[in-house]
Amino acid sequence: MNLRLFVLVRSVQILITFFIIMTLLFVLFRLAPGDPVAFLTDPQMTEEEVALLSQQFGLDQPLHRQYLLYVWNFIRGEFGISFYYHRPVVEILKDRLPKTALLFTTATILYAFAGITWGKILAWKRGSLLDTSVSLFGLLTHTFFLPWLALILIWIFAYHLGWFPLNAMISPEIWLDPESGWLRKGLDILHHMVLPLAVLFLTHFGGYTLVMRSTMLETLREDYILTARAKGLPEKVIRNRHAAPNAALPVVTSLGLSLAFSINGGAITETIFSWPGLGRELVFSVSNSDYPLAQASFLLIAAFVLVSNLIVDIIYAYLDPRIRY
Amino acid sequence: MSSREGKRTNSSKPRHRAFPRTGIRWLRHLEENWRIYRSNPMGMAGLVLLALFGLMALASFIPPLIDPIYDPMSGVDPIIDTSTGPSWRHWLGTDFMGRDIFSQLLTGARVAFMIGISAAFMAVAIGTLVGMTAGYFGRTVDTLLMRLADIIMVLPGLLVILILSSVVGRLSIWNLVIIIALFKWAGVSRVIRAQTLSLSVRPYIEAARVAGASHARILFRHILPNVLPLSFLYMTFGVTSAILIEAALSFLGFGDPSTVSWGMMLQWVWKTGHMFKAPYWLIPPGVCISLITLSFYLVGRALDEVLNPRLRKEVLEQ
């Protein structure tokens, strides 16, 4: 199978999956006890507003028409009005998505690379003091309860030491100052991002390190490693060129499989650090009974996970010629 | 029998077979498996930790008996109306309402075990049934069930539960357990399916089929006993994730308000603004959640080694 066909097939699968998730969500909201109008309309809305929304979402029509309208509304990006912000949901999400993408993608890249690199090194030096101590460290941080770790890090590094801001993504005084250039603004975001990144990094790094370590140990027993040794290649080349790429394949697979799980942690992290992303918006909208926003942000997160999955698949295919060709 | 003799007889025959052919032979290997397990210090550490948590859970019944002010939920110390640090009266201090943190911590252990074990048990039961069915019948049944499992696995479970609770309102602890189970069976079913696939081509299954055994009989008499060890292994992993989901949900403020769990305790510290003031309150629940996760993880890894001899270290390698 060539790469293009592979990507095509996976994309179609992912679209179908997304469609199913969308349908389930529709069923959940329309078949839930209570008036579906209540899920779309805010008690504070005026009569006309309610009527307009009911018509827009076809609440006066039979269920199958409602479903078609729901899909159609989704396709043209019409998610209704947020009860809480009194603004179109789509506007809010447009603002939140890049922020989640920034935090989550950076964290994922960081911990995946660190995990693969450390796992590689530890397997190579198995049994050494370095191996024992880093493995133990990884094991411990891996099992830390994420919200708790976040609170502890805030307590130590933001509250006591004052090295990092307590929360939010930007400092208003910097962003409102017309003098600050993009560098200053960028550094400001980075400064705010350190702690949330640290939380996501620490809770994930250990798992990937341990997986990579054990697949690497297995790979080192393969015949082609013996061939590489027999060829008289330097140890570094054997480790980095021959063993690591093969050992990393299962790690990439597990990266894809655990994205859905990691985004849970991402949402909690956003909430604790008031990082204005999708996850925090979802948590907020659920506590505020802001149904349109909750539904839409959930769908967007699901889409985000699915697309990330697709990207991981493409990376995998790129790394493993047995899929590419 | 001296221990040395025991070791010799043990080493002269094949030490252990991961998935014995028929019946529940693995039960008979129990003693031997225990010996393998015991030789893993990390696994033993996990077991000891778990035992400690078990003791905590049992001890959680004691404080309210001593004095009603020690009741984790309703026991408010009349002479205290704010969070106080550790003292003789309250070993770990009190929360913002003057309730005893130590008592809450003990109850948290009980709740964690209850949620973890019941959710994991249900998840593993469903996963095992689905996996066996998919693997044994194959074809359309297999495709449908596994697609379903795939979809569930790409869903962020915690966020789905959030959405659910936004529709149906607050989830009671038992509803939560059921929902967690509905999310966690998928992973198990994949593993059990693979195992069933490899089992169902074994000659004795063929033989049973030829002898006219019914599907149910083959599934439950021949396949089930052989996948059970694997199910058991996945149960240890499932317990952790159930505990973590409940804790995270409670932490975010969507837990069952009538239950004290460690996640709930953290939510109280956080939401009442005590996290910078009351380390005696912030630290214990987090340490407990982390440690119970660690101990189940260690136990799971050690069990994995017992079940997959391939993972065991060559004794004298290096």
Next chain:
Amino acid sequence: MSLLEVDSLTVHYLTAKGKVHALEEVSFDLKKGEALGLVGESGCGKTTVAMAIMKLLAPNARVLSGKILLRGEDLLRKGEEEMRKVRWKEVSMVFQSAMNALNPVHRVGDQIVEAILAHDGSFSEEEAQKRVSELFALVGLDPNRMRDYPHQYSGGMRQRAIIAMALACEPSLVIADEPTTALDVVVQDQILGEMKRLQMDLHLSLLYISHDISIIARACDRMGVMYAGQLVELGPTQKVLEAPLHPYTRGLLNSYPSLRGPKKRLRPIPGEPPNLWEPPEGCRFHPRCPRASEICRSSCPPVVSLENGHFARCHRPRS
């Protein structure tokens, strides 16, 4: 002087069950341009010999005594860095499990280029590529398929690629450990012919390891027979086949379909090869030997030579 001289090599493996006496006092030599075969049942220590020469024994192996002289220099005394220069440049190897001997994530051509570049600084990348395409042609592979990945090759093609790889640095010695076992008979035949031709053309020394005596008979000038970690007979192929000295060799020949000449009844050797944790006292073959006597049970036989260049480790060799 011989190119390679293995002198009373003894290797044990340490395992949880105890010591595996994998090689006991194995000695042989290999001249320039010569093909020497090693034959023996599975588990008799053939691969261990090969790996000891490459110094790639498993981590639990212990070389207790012996010398491995390559052009008079003892490989066992060389450090890892020195040994790295010997590997492939001087001694290359075709592995037993050819199916997995190529790295699945790299192009076949690149895996050979890499070996060339690692050992010869005078090659540029392009020159190395060119050399690889010559090698491909030499072993009967289409040079256009250099850029393919191993999974796109058939088993026979992979084996040819590995042979091309083994020749890449123009080594003086190639060790071939069961190079054709995993292949079907026709391909096996082709590859064997190819190897023989290359050995003659390039004037290579070849250490050919197989459990199949008929392959050794066709490919090698001299042959050694191994039994339970010992080299029990060594001599010119013709002599060993026609007038074996050791009872085990005779048993081995009897248990094979006749190579040439009239059909004989096959007579497998009675009994099982010993386990190497507790090899039998005395001659390791004595429990299965039809001619065993008291002395065979008690003392390890010396290596005796009845004719020039034909040796056996036996108390009562057939004269």
